Amino acid sequence: MSSSAAMAVDSSSWSSALVKISPYTFSAIGIAVAIGVSVLGAAWGIYITGSSLIGAAIKAPRITSKNLISVIFCEAVAIYGVIVAIILQTKLESVPPSKVYSPDSLRAGYAIFASGIIVGFANLVCGVCVGIIGSSCALADAQNSSLFVKILVIEIFGSALGLFGVIVGIIMSAQAVFAPK
Template sequence: MGLAFGLSLSVIGAAWGIFLTGSSLVGAAVKSPRIRSKNLISVIFCEATAIYGVIMAIVLNGLMKKPEGGIENGSFTDEWNWSSFYFAGYGVFSSGLSVGLTNVASGVAVGIAGSSCALADAQDSSLFVKILIVEIFASALGIFGIIVGIIQSNSCQFPYDVAN
C-alpha cells in the first residue's frame, strides 16, 4: 500500500500541477505567443514530482522479497519474528505515504508558481526569471519528501528466513 500511495499520489500531484500551469500557459499565450516555449520548463518541474514517486516505488519494491524457509503447508510457522514484519510493513507504508503526500503538495505548489510565471511573463518578460526562482523552491518540496522517504525506508528490514 505504501508503494501504491507513493506512486499514485505523486502522479496525481504532477497532473494537478500540469493542469494549473498548462491552462494558464495556454490562456496567456493568446496575448503573448512568445511565452509558449520558454514556459514549458514549468511543466517539466511538475513532471519531476511524478518521477520522484517512481524512484521511491523502485526503492520500496527492492526491499520486498519472497520469504524463504519456515513455511509448512503453505502457511508461516510460529518461528517467524512477526514484530519485524509489522515494523517493516508500517515503515514501507509510512515512507510511501509521506512521499506521495509531499509530492501532491509539491505538484500543486509548482503548478501555482508556474501559472503565475506564465501570466507574469506575458505581461513583462523581465519577471520570468524572478518567478522561476520561486518555482524552483516549490519543486524542492518534492526532493525533501523523497529524502525523508528514503531515510524512513532504510530501517525497513523484512526477515527472509526463520533465522532472522
C-alpha cells in the first residue's frame, strides 16, 4: 500500500470516527469546557491578584478594601462561563434515535462544542489578564494612590475580553438547532 493510500485511509477513519460520536457528547464536552475552563481562569486571576494584594497590603493596609474590586472582576469571568453554560444547556433538544446523527443534529452538537471551547478559553485568558492587571493595580496603589483609578480603567478593558468571548459563543450557538422531530 502506498503512503498516499495509507493517508487516505487514516483521514477517512478520523472523519468517520468524528461522525460516529454522538452530538450530545460534543455538546456535553462543550458545556463542561465553557464552565470549567472559565472557572479555572477566574481562579488563576484571583490567585495572581490576591497574592499581590496581600503582599502590597503589608506596606499599605489602606489598599485592601478598594482593591477587592480586582478580585470581583476575576470572579465575573466565572459567572460568564456559568451564563453561557446555561444558554448552551437550553439548546439541547431530544430527537428520535433515527435523527441523532442527522446533519442538523451533528451541526448543533459541533456548534455547542465550538461555542463552549471559545467561551472557556476566552475566559481563561481574560482571567489571567485581569489577574495580572489587578496585581499591578494593587502594587501601584500601594506606592501611589493616584494610580488606582487609571489602572482600574485598564482592568475594565481587560475584563471586556471575556465579554467578547461570551458574545462570540452566543453567536456560534445560534446555529445549534437539533433535527426536527
